[in-house]
Amino acid sequence: MTTDKRDDRLTARGGSVQGTVQVAGDKSISHRAIMIGALADGVTRVEGFLAGEDCLATLAAFRSMGVRIEGPDAGRVTIHGVGREGLRAPEAPLDMGNSGTSMRLLAGLLAAQPFPSELTGDESLRRRPMGRVVSPLTSMGGQVAALGEEGRPPLRISPVGSLKGINYELPVASAQVKSAILLAGLYADGETCVTEPAPTRDHTERMLSAFGYPVRREGSRACLQGGARVQAADLSIPGDLSSAAFFLVAAAMVPGSDLLLEGVGINPTRRGALDILLAMGAHIELQNERTHGGEPVADLRVRGGELRGIEIPSHLVPLAIDEFPAIFVAAAAAEGRTVLRDAAELRVKESDRIQTMADGLQALGIAAVPLEDGLVIDGGPISGGRVDAHGDHRVAMAFAVASIAASGPISISGAAAIRTSFPDFLEVARAVGLRIEAENE
Structure with missing residues (x-):
């Protein structure tokens, strides 16, 4: 498989987060x-x-x-x-x-x-x-x-x-x-x-x-x-919680946001990201809970507010392993320190997600210290800047939504891989008010 490089660089310029959308299937x-x-x-x-x-x-x-x-x-x-x-x-x-x-x-x-x-x-x-x-x-x-x-x-x-x-x-x-x-x-x-x-x-x-x-x-x-x-x-097939996580974080970071994500899977073995965001103070409500094909599903309403840093409980780590790039962005916007340990698995994903996210957050003015099995992030003002997603779809989407809380545009290279998991990401992001452009547009 070859990857089309025409949209390998994105520029994200913030925006707002409002409305009702559906994310890609799980x-x-x-x-x-x-x-x-x-x-x-x-x-x-x-x-x-x-x-x-x-x-x-x-x-x-x-x-x-x-x-x-x-x-x-x-x-x-x-x-x-x-x-x-x-x-x-x-x-x-x-x-x-x-x-x-x-x-x-x-x-x-x-x-x-x-x-x-x-x-x-x-x-x-x-x-x-x-x-x-x-x-x-x-x-x-x-x-x-x-x-x-x-x-x-x-x-x-x-x-x-x-x-x-x-x-x-x-x-x-x-x-x-x-x-x-x-x-x-x-x-x-x-x-x-x-x-x-x-x-x-x-x-x-x-x-x-x-x-x-x-x-x-x-x-x-x-x-x-x-x-x-x-x-x-x-x-x-319900909506993918891993895809929804980017918009949960985008809305949770900015006061005044109000977003409804319809038909998202909330399998108990997948909802670690929800529980981590709730522990950080995110305002997320589960509405209209039901079951599709043996999988629990709900509509997720998230409203913006102030997030706080936490020490992430180790028992939630395997339940949120794919969502940590988005969680790291939430930690960057939170007040105080967030500490993740027991997550060495992140080093052997599509990229070394511990190092890649640490490098990107540092480029945006955030104190982020990589550990062998995790990351320590001190929340603070997020600046604009240039980051490299190293061909990792979840890293690219995480930095794209980080722009909602940034003081300037964020330029993201290595972003074409977004199509591996969320080919409609740009369309959904724009539908809720984010301003993200691909280089070839």
Whole structure:
């Protein structure tokens, strides 16, 4: 996958935050809808699919393995499932673009297939470590080899006779690794169980249950028995809380803001960012709570006010791991000091998000001190300036919304990757009153 560089630089000039909007469909759930729908018996119809580059990489991979998929068309996708034994060998390596979710989850699924495969990606993805997913899959009898240095992609997967179920304790909380093991476990002999050291998003377990596949959950442990069938289902994907977080922060930072975000997923294993912002004094109300496809959903109303710095509780870290670039911006605008620890995972995301955010905040006049596993931020006046997102979509969006509290324009390079997770970001941002321009406009 190549990234169009014409909108690689953004200029954000502040503005206001008012109105009612919907954010893009949940990226994590969109990935899983394609994967599990492809394995189902029957036709799965999906509403709210996120047509970002990451999810489109997953969709393209399954088309390459013989699955007929119609769409996406205005968020609608129709998946003609091939059943658990129906995938075909791809003719070329599967390009996951920038998507770590696609690579790790597909590694688990492909480890059980009777054909060889290879997973690759862009330069950023090929720098991300894969040892944590290779190790448990190998323990199940899979033949998964990382061809890059120090356990990095590409991943080469060779067919084996069968996999065996395992009881695996995750050394580090990771929904992607947990999901890879569970997807491999669909094909394994016996029971596969994964125990987490801390809660992580449970979309895989919820979606398997929605597709009629029994999953047993006991506290921090998720188990399934190999060999059952997956039945087609109709799904409605909620708005992505990770995408909503940027607008929650933008509205919360500025007194007088009043924003309603409709239909956002509030899965308990994803709402860490909400709880952190509430602890910082943000005025956020959950309205019209309901359930879609086994996932809890609500409309989020946020009004601006004064934020205060906090020491972020360690138990919320894995529940907000993708939202920290936005939270760091909230901390920059808050009164006092915010301290994050126990978040070393941020150093192996699309960029080293601890260092990248620290560098950017410092360029905007904020005292930000990186730690090995976190960041210390002293809130204060945010100035304009130039920052580099290093091709990280969430970093680029975080600095774009930081402009709402900045004294001057913020120029952001390395921003084209926004399309991987939120292709309509600029349109939604402008709809609520933010003034953000791409270089090519």
